[in-house]
Amino acid sequence: SLSRRAALAGLAALAAPALIGARGARAAVSGRPFVQPPLTGGSIEQGRRVFDLLVANGLHEFHDETATETIGINAPFLGPILSAHAGEKLRMNVGNTLAEPMTLHWHGLHVPAAADGGPHQSIAPGETWSPEFDLMQKAGTFWFHGHQHRKAGPHVWAGMAGVIRVEDDEETAVALPRTHGEDDFTLVLQDRRFDAAGQMPYALNMHDRMAGMQGDVMLVNGQIGPLLETDAPLVRLRVLNGSNGSFYGLHFSDNRTFHQIASDGGLLAAPVAMQGSVLSPGERGEFLVDLSGGEAAQLRAEVFGAEVMMMGTAGTRDVMEFRPRAARRAAALPDTLVELPPPPEATGEERDFSLAMTGMGMMGDFTINNRRFDHDRVDFSVPLGATETWTWTNTTPMLHPMHIHDVQFRILSRNGQPPAAHEAGHKDTVLIRPEESVALRLSFADYSDPVLPYMYHCHILEHEDAGMMGQFTVA
Numbered sequence: 245s246l247s248r249r250a251a252l253a254g255l256a257a258l259a260a261p262a263l264i265g266a267r268g269a270r271a272a273v274s275g276r277p278f279v280q281p282p283l284t285g286g287s288i289e290q291g292r293r294v295f296d297l298l299v300a301n302g303l304h305e306f307h308d309e310t311a312t313e314t315i316g317i318n319a320p321f322l323g324p325i326l327s328a329h330a331g332e333k334l335r336m337n338v339g340n341t342l343a344e345p346m347t348l349h350w351h352g353l354h355v356p357a358a359a360d361g362g363p364h365q366s367i368a369p370g371e372t373w374s375p376e377f378d379l380m381q382k383a384g385t386f387w388f389h390g391h392q393h394r395k396a397g398p399h400v401w402a403g404m405a406g407v408i409r410v411e412d413d414e415e416t417a418v419a420l421p422r423t424h425g426e427d428d429f430t431l432v433l434q435d436r437r438f439d440a441a442g443q444m445p446y447a448l449n450m451h452d453r454m455a456g457m458q459g460d461v462m463l464v465n466g467q468i469g470p471l472l473e474t475d476a477p478l479v480r481l482r483v484l485n486g487s488n489g490s491f492y493g494l495h496f497s498d499n500r501t502f503h504q505i506a507s508d509g510g511l512l513a514a515p516v517a518m519q520g521s522v523l524s525p526g527e528r529g530e531f532l533v534d535l536s537g538g539e540a541a542q543l544r545a546e547v548f549g550a551e552v553m554m555m556g557t558a559g560t561r562d563v564m565e566f567r568p569r570a571a572r573r574a575a576a577l578p579d580t581l582v583e584l585p586p587p588p589e590a591t592g593e594e595r596d597f598s599l600a601m602t603g604m605g606m607m608g609d610f611t612i613n614n615r616r617f618d619h620d621r622v623d624f625s626v627p628l629g630a631t632e633t634w635t636w637t638n639t640t641p642m643l644h645p646m647h648i649h650d651v652q653f654r655i656l657s658r659n660g661q662p663p664a665a666h667e668a669g670h671k672d673t674v675l676i677r678p679e680e681s682v683a684l685r686l687s688f689a690d691y692s693d694p695v696l697p698y699m700y701h702c703h704i705l706e707h708e709d710a711g712m713m714g715q716f717t718v719a
């Protein structure tokens with residue numbers, strides 16, 4: 245339609261100047277040694293695994309001899325990798341030393357609403373919040389990040405995020421690389437832009453407001469272009485797209501085939517061969533990469549924003565380099581990983597969610613079923629024990645990665661077609677492209693609360709902060 249075309253043209257004009265700097269840019273790897281956040285098992289108190297997490301302002305050296313102001317968790321930028329076993333009882337002690345309220349949310353974990361760390365669990369300056377919950381997950385790569393109302397964007401941009409690594413017996417029984425730092429590596433991928441003083445102020449221009457905050461510098465665990473030298477012939481990469489608004493098409497410089505073994509919520513049925521993988525903000529993937537040939541390979545990202553359908557890509561960037569120390573034989577990949585049952589049968593409601601956009605630029609608004617987020621409005625209630633079907637339809641010309649708290653869901657279909665193999669497993673964040681309709685099956689079990697809600701929202705943090713979020717209770 246005419247108005248739709250006008251909307252497309254208008255967006256493209258807004259987007260163009262902001263992307264010129266990034267377009268085609270390919271920063272070479274810096275050669276700095278690859279580092280990961282420290283992996284910690286916390287401490288054990290009376291049979292409970294306890295993690296102490298202190299959120300504080302910090303200074304981090306992204307560029308040589310430049311101290312950049314950040315927010316970190318037990319570190320100047322980002323937080324530790326929390327390691328725990330499925331079935332354990334956890335306590336998180338989250339201390340806020342900032343001068344403003346904040347929260348930490350356990351993205352992907354099935355926890356009671358009161359322990360979720362969403363906007364209703366705000367922690368005042370100087371306070372400590374100590375939720376307790378059972379770790380009811382399959383083995384996989386989860387994460388935690390700031391979720392204060394209207395502050396998710398700036399808090400995560402400044403560094404308020406970390407990874408949760410869950411293990412279980414089912415995963416341990418499969419022959420896979422799992423030795424942290426030897427053949428198993430965690431990669432938090434983010435992009436940032438720096439000003440002339442080397443700072444990364446959070447100031448949204450019109451393009452950021454529409455597409456989400458993006459930068460022209462790629463970070464891996466807070467480092468620019470690291471180099472990983474390794475003896476391992478087969479490496480496992482646990483990759484989190486922890487960016488505010490950037491989508492990554494990941495591939496290698498030699499276009500080698502690699503395999504995805506896990507999605508957001510755990511292992512897939514079998515390794516899926518691919519030469520490229522798209523990760524939206526909030527999504528995780530675990531991948532096996534064969535380095536047995538001894539050839540170095542650069543991991544690259546085709547970086548694009550929510551407005552991809554008009555703009556094409558914003559350029560290809562080197563993310564990091566893998567350099568095997570020698571050629572050696574790699575172990576064969578397992579043929580199968582875990583038993584993946586079909587999605588559960590529906591027992592409850594079918595709900596439809598329409599993603600829409602009104603206005604442009606600073607006037608632009610993103611809505612779900614024509615509503616913006618209201619902290620005091622619960623949008624609907626799901627009966628405890630129900631298995632429902634939620635269908636998301638995107639009427640905007642932009643990409644939206646939709647995330648739902650409390651559950652790991654299954655994708656039933658995209659525009660009527662069954663999901664690709666790498667999307668057929670457990671998910672908590674799903675990319676909805678323009679004009680797509682994506683049906684999900686979700687089961688709501690174990691926890692109910694008549695008052696406190698869970699969130700569902702776009703994981704472009706600027707869309708979330710602008711109100712592309714709703715809330716539901718399980719009661």
Ligand code: C2O
Pocket residue numbers: 349351389391526647649699701703
């Ligand atoms: Cu990763 Cu509601 O968030």
Ligand code: CU
Pocket residue numbers: 349350351352647648649
């Ligand atoms: Cu979440």
Ligand code: CU
Pocket residue numbers: 550610643644645702703704707708712
């Ligand atoms: Cu969005």
